[in-house]
Amino acid sequence: MIYAAALFAILVTLGLALIRALLGPTVFDRIAAINLFGTKTVLLIAVIAFYTKRLDLLDIALVYALINFISVIALQRLVAQKEFHSGPDHNDQGGQKVFAAKEGQS
Amino acid sequence: MTILDLLSWLCLTLGGLVGVIGAFGLLRFPDFYSRQHAAGTTDTLCAMLILLGLGLQAGLSLAAFKLAAILLFLIITSPVATHALANAARQSGLKALTSDDTSDDNSGSKP
Amino acid sequence: MRTLLYSLVLLAFWLLLSGHFNNPLLVGLGLGSVLLTVFLAKRMNILDHESFPIQLSPKLPRFSLYLLKEISLSNLDVLRRILSLRKNPISPRVQTLPLPHKTDLGRVLYANAITLTPGTVTLELQGDNIIVHALSKESAASLATGQMAAAIPEVPAYANPAKGSPA
Structure with missing residues (x-):
């Protein structure tokens, strides 16, 4: 009963983050929302571990915290490489040049 | 219901509340960079309060150590991820919304 | 010195995460994994004052x-x-x-x-x-x-x- 309020609040948070991921408008907003989603999933797993009295689940939360970080970094690298950042309020006149210069250097 | 349970319930509920408010800010704020601040509140205070509440339930045990390890990892990794995202957005030329002309650098373009 | 401390920290971390204290086989395997990790870290030469900043601890x-x-x-x-x-x-x-x-x-x-x-x-x-x-x-x-x-x-x-x- 202690955990019910926290579980519900985390689920609401997940829903709101999902709405932001769907709305965008830039790809970075979506990645930030996914990052928040992952962090809250770690907390959700930890609360569920105590709710169901299965403390082994804490190991999974620990691993998920690391995997979430790596996945966000990987997504960010992918977006930076592929130049598929686009959206209504995104001003991409500066982006092309920067990436062209960076690729030339490396 | 002991006093420890009450304290733990308070921490968990407050943490959940902070998380919901932070996610609400993620929806409300006008541009990407300011949304990062709202996401930051849920990354730090919300995680701290919820893990503290769970730690009060766990007592002095292996589970409490695991919770502390989770909190440590979250605290170390979340600013790195936030900075990587904000830096990538800046590199790609996404302009930050600024309220007035007092800031000395209001363009996202590389000098 | 730094290597020894690093091994001890890793061993303590392994013991606390696994929760096995009295099964010789499992603790031996954990010790082996700790030694392998330390060996790899030494080989990659990443064990320095930045990756393991003990000088900050006070x-x-x-x-x-x-x-x-x-x-x-x-x-x-x-x-x-x-x-x-x-x-x-x-x-x-x-x-x-x-x-x-x-x-x-x-x-x-x-x-x-x-x-x-x-x-x-x-x-x-x-x-x-x-x-x-x-x-x-x-x-x-x-x-x-x-x-x-x-x-x-x-x-x-x-x-x-x-x-x-x-x-």
Whole structure:
């Protein structure tokens, strides 16, 4: 009963983050929302571990915290490489040049 | 219901509340960079309060150590991820919304 | 010295995560994995004062407490701004601040501390300057006082990176 309020609040948070991921408008907003989603999933797993009295689940939360970080970094690298950042309020006149210069250097 | 349970319930509920408010800010704020601040509140205070509440339930045990390890990892990794995202957005030329002309650098373009 | 301490920390971490204390086979396997990790870390030459900063440990408790206080205060400020009913509760700005730290470790700690406190996010490090996005005029002003920069633990013995890493 202690955990019910926290579980519900985390689920609401997940829903709101999902709405932001769907709305965008830039790809970075979506990645930030996914990052928040992952962090809250770690907390959700930890609360569920105590709710169901299965403390082994804490190991999974620990691993998920690391995997979430790596996945966000990987997504960010992918977006930076592929130049598929686009959206209504995104001003991409500066982006092309920067990436062209960076690729030339490396 | 002991006093420890009450304290733990308070921490968990407050943490959940902070998380919901932070996610609400993620929806409300006008541009990407300011949304990062709202996401930051849920990354730090919300995680701290919820893990503290769970730690009060766990007592002095292996589970409490695991919770502390989770909190440590979250605290170390979340600013790195936030900075990587904000830096990538800046590199790609996404302009930050600024309220007035007092800031000395209001363009996202590389000098 | 550093290697020994690193092995002990890893072993303690393994024991606390697994919870096996009295099964000789499992503890032996854990010891083996710890030794393999230490061997690989030595072979990759990544075990230095940056990846395992024991020289910071005396200053760490005070820094953690300071960071905890800052995180709580700025969290409350950001939450107040999110819930504010005014039309424009935030005044975002991009600011360039001086970066007083000379070592890489000090710079990383400072940039991470800035990002960790909600209300300010590090955008970029440029030479001796740090470019920061702040949510409001107040958070930018509090950062510009340099109070947080002064709180970063930086060990003078490592102030000159050209000396090489004493292991």
